[in-house]
Amino acid sequence: MVDLHVHSSASDGVCSPRDVVRHAAEVGLKAIALTDHDTVAGVPEAVAAGEAFGVEVVPGAEISTEFEDGACHILGYFFDPQDAPLNQLLRDAREGRAARNEKILERLNGLGLNLSMDDVACRVTGGTLTRAHFAAAMVEKGYVGTWDEAFDRYLGRGKPAFVPRRRVTPEAAIAAIRGAGGLAALAHPRQLNRGAAETDAWIERLAAAGLEAVETASPDHTANFAARYRAAAERLGLLQVGGTDWHGRDDAGIYLGLGRGAMLVHYDLVQKMKDRLAARGKT
DSSP states (O other), X not given: OEXXXXXXXXXXXXXXXXXXXXXXXXXXXXXXXXXXXXXXXXXXXXHHHHHHHTOEEEEEEEEEEEETTEEEEEEEESOOTTOHHHHHHHHHHHHHHHHHHHHHHHHHHHTXXXXXXXXXXXXXXXXXXXXXXXXXHHHHHTXXXXXXXXXXIXXXXXXXXXXXXXXXXXXXXXXXXXXXXXEEEEOOGGGGOOOHHHHHHHHHHHHHTTOOEEEEEOTTOOHHHHHHHHHHHHHHTOEEEEOOOBOOOTTSXXXXXXXXXXXXXXXXXXXXXXXXXXXXXOO
């Protein structure tokens, strides 16, 4: 089994990249993709740990992108982590995040939640400070009971402390991933928060831009949503990838390799991804 959507402390996960891989070995996974938000900082440590623990580590990233009236995340797999244009795009995404974080802090303070940037930044052991770090600080201060409550009441789209970021478009992310020799996938499409027809149109638009896969297996998807995304992928000739979006948090109810308990993604998917890249002339 494999898990192709995993986060470490290089972004907003709890465990170090090495500990992520160690845990993957303990639960019997054959491969994982480390897909930290807008960074590849944890990839070298994860790859080295993979060699030590006998787990194949796919270099990856989850890139935060914005389109005309919403947002989506693009997963990249099997790219060159040293690729200069890709790393520039990741820097642009992180800089957009940094400006946004200052505005989020201002809004939270204005709502009576007295946090400092030190309260939030002290939780970052890698290089990417995200809304999840704000949520953790809010839990510790007693303003909310859980991370989910922090997003539901304050940090989620449309909530009083939500701030949009400077745009990196999904098309730009896909182009950068492909330019670095990688394969691009749409992460958890349910989070597009669009109806069936509009979601299908979005997947078609991204496929025309070079998207090669859709994350059809995700803890975020009910059976009906998963079936819809599988049908779209099949219609467009896209690969169907899967991962738990595991962050290592105790309160999330999501388990590495299993999601909420029943999600199984087989290793043959990794081989299909390699075959797709080989057919494109990338290895």
